[in-house]
Amino acid sequence: MTSFTSNTRGFPAPASSSPTKVTCPTVPPSPYASSTGFSEINWDIFSRSGTLTSSETQILRMAETNPLTYVLIDPTDSKTYVNALVKTLGIESSNEVRHYVLSRILEVLSCEVKGVENLFWEGGEVKGSSILLRCVQSSDGWSVKASSCILSHLLTTSSTPSTPALKELIKTIFTILSNEPSTLPRVITALTVIVKGEDGRKECLEQGGVGCLGRFLRGGEAGGQTTYEVVFVLWCMSFESNLDSFRVSQTVPLLHQILTTSNRDKITRVTIATLKNLTSSPPLVSEMSSLNLLKRVNNLLSSPQSDPDVLSDLSTLKTLLEKSYQNLTTWDVYVSELKSGILEWGAVHTERFWRENSKNMEDNDFEILKILNRLLVSGSTQTIAIACYDIGEFSRFYPGGRGLVKKMGGKDRVMELIESEDEEVGRQALVAVSKVMVQNWEFVK
Template sequence: IPAMTALMDCTESRLLFAASGGIKYLSRQLRMGKSSKSSGQGSKKDDKKKAATGGVSASVQQLYELSFCLWNMTYELNGSASVRADFAKDGQAVIALVDLVSSAPREKAVRVALAALRNLATCSSAESPGPASTPKVDGSVFLTEMLGCNLLKAIAFLRDRQWTDPDILDNINLLYKLLSDNYKEMTRFEVYKSEVESGHLCWGTVHTEAFFRENAKMLEGSDGDFKLLKVLIALIGSKDEDVAGIACFDLGEFVRQYPNGRSIVKRMGAKELVMPLIEHENPELQRQALQCVSKMLIQNWEFVK
């Protein structure tokens, strides 16, 4: 990692690093490092997680250096359409940075992660718009991703903490304003869509019976390809048990509220993904999976709740 930080000194090396897949690499390493850091508590479940990430627990210094590198890369956002596209690809960079901010390991790591998120949220495509055939990527795209990752909730929590670095507070306040303004402009379904696409599901008003009663039809998509529903079904296999449980709930509500929803999700293989979770060691995930399968099988679910 120290060698990578040395590469961040000039624009030329940053652009070469980005062209070589550096942004994706940094994002992946930051997520793996954060995951292994948070899983080293000694239980069997944690041991499995640790094994999955290579068994190496990243130090706070390593997390700081990785986020420092990503922060440096954000200074190429305005001048390079390809760098913006790399940051937007799969949302991995935003997810990694939001995860780090949410866990708040040390002030210095939070500082550079917030600074990187600020640069992402305020970047512009005016200087380097990119090819006309490609989607426009600017700060609004990244703000939507941040909302999907529940950064607004994390930022609200950080506002209540005491910080010695004034730059941290400035970035917190700016991000809170930008996220709040963007949230107000989004419909509830847009909020839900960004959350599902980010893979960061979190219990809230978009994971309720009332929401799906109003919005189940929206999961068809503009082309009728049920693309978002397919992403939701994939989240049932998430390693994050909370995410998997919420995905089960959402899927069950879609089945209930969408005409012929049962046959649609069965055709997509959802039942085969949910069934093994009925015997999961996590009781809440087990409960959500059981209810999801029941909703797939029982016509009048409301009478057996």
């Protein structure tokens, strides 16, 4: 398995060296935990029922009154303690007991004790892995997050990883996400651990991970930290050689949107790094060009950048995109600008351009004309003014263009814009309406 070490980006990068000590992911405190810990749990109930032995209940009590490292320093005590925790987790009991056990397991895995993960392995399997997997599938959000982090950590840090168990965990996570995409914040931290290894990345790709995460981003419901973790997972998967799923899932437009709208440095860094990795696929480079990503890259290069890795990635993107951009037709340039949602006056907004390209609007049932209509309600007055101009020119040069503009509602919207407070928008709207209404516009000119 390929291991990851930290680098100057602030997030892990692939490396061939052996992994150093990796602590278990941090999970927010259980809602059952107070400032003094959990409410007192009566371990005698478990002892009297025969669920736990007297030595197991004794070690559980000892861990409550002594530092955890004190319990774990003795090989016999540490083994008994972990066995007691796993056994308790398998008992049908209250949420509070389950939260307590998961919290203590997380604490054990975070202790600075050499080989602490080995306490959870027996016969080449993680102790209680099936029980932990049931917790991942539960309806209790905190239990899902805690158990998925525990399993992902144990399955990726062992020197003899259990590949079938890792595959089962990944399959479970993506099944959950397919049925309930809103549960992603519960399992995304575990995914960030899983994809640091080659086996985990490949399995995530095979399970449709790129498309699944893309659907979440497309929903626009992700908060800043979750967005960062999602893009981080995509970045890790972008190190694999087969990048077809990124193309099929239309991930590049999502990354472009994030790069355009995000104001958080760490999200920008990992997004740029992901796009840079994706340039190993020529079809994805062409897709970046069609989205006018080069413009955003140039803007970022012109702003102060202190991170040398970010500058390197941006320079690589710029070089490849410039080469790809030279192969684009003027119509490709127009489409990419339109899809970016930001229009600027230039060669693709002229009479000559529309005389030569109006027929191209027929593609995909006039998809581009529909996008152009949507830009009439843009937040940018310049974009609205240019959209009015383009609609007017399309009406002039495309046979039946006037009727199409009217049918799609473009004429009515442009007429409303004549009264715009922005002088340029009002002027372009008036001229556009005239072009839509008048058959022989050149005589009016």
